[in-house]
Amino acid sequence: NLNQTPYEALGGEAVLALLVDTFYENVSQHPDLAHLFPDDLTETARKQKQFLTQFLGGPTIYTDEHGHPMLRARHMPFVITPVQAEAWLDCMKKAMEDINVQGPIRDYMIERLTMTAHHMVNHSS
Ligand code: HEM
Numbered sequence: 001n002l003n004q005t006p007y008e009a010l011g012g013e014a015v016l017a018l019l020v021d022t023f024y025e026n027v028s029q030h031p032d033l034a035h036l037f038p039d040d041l042t043e044t045a046r047k048q049k050q051f052l053t054q055f056l057g058g059p060t061i062y063t064d065e066h067g068h069p070m071l072r073a074r075h076m077p078f079v080i081t082p083v084q085a086e087a088w089l090d091c092m093k094k095a096m097e098d099i100n101v102q103g104p105i106r107d108y109m110i111e112r113l114t115m116t117a118h119h120m121v122n123h124s125s
Pocket of ligand 1: 075
């Protein structure tokens with residue numbers, strides 16, 4: 001439906017919240033990622049829900065609270081190699097499978113998230 005934003009096509013706030021919570025459950029168990037994140041992922045997940053909402057054409061709730069995302073800069077404190085980028089994407093793909101996000105919205109999101117994840121790489125190995 002061309003009249004929908006990707007945010008609406010995904011299913012809006014409820015589906016995005018479930019996706020992000022499932023994603024961080026996967027992250028917390030991933031051997032190449034868990035060490036980078038705090039034990040309590042509540043605040044991390046809250047910010048990611050805000051970010052992905054606006055990334056997908058929903059309300060600009062991330063920027064309203066935190067200003068310009070500057071995502072690459074915000075990731076510089078962490079060593080991110082291509083291994084972490086692929087791990088991040090694998091956690092997202094698994095979360096989408098687990099909650100049955102499929103079809104064009106899945107492919108669209110994975111395409112854009114793949115570019116963003118690769119953009120976060122700040123170490124070669
Ligand atoms: C924050 C890792 C990719 C969006 C973070 C944090 C880490 C991290 C460790 C800080 C968590 C915290 O202290 O709460 C990674 C790794 C990635 C990656 C290893 C692999 C490529 C991405 C991608 C996106 C993204 C692709 C967007 C689609 C965010 C956002 C935050 C964040 C919005 C919160 C920023 C803030 O503090 O306001 N990430 N990330 N990250 N990440 Fe990533």
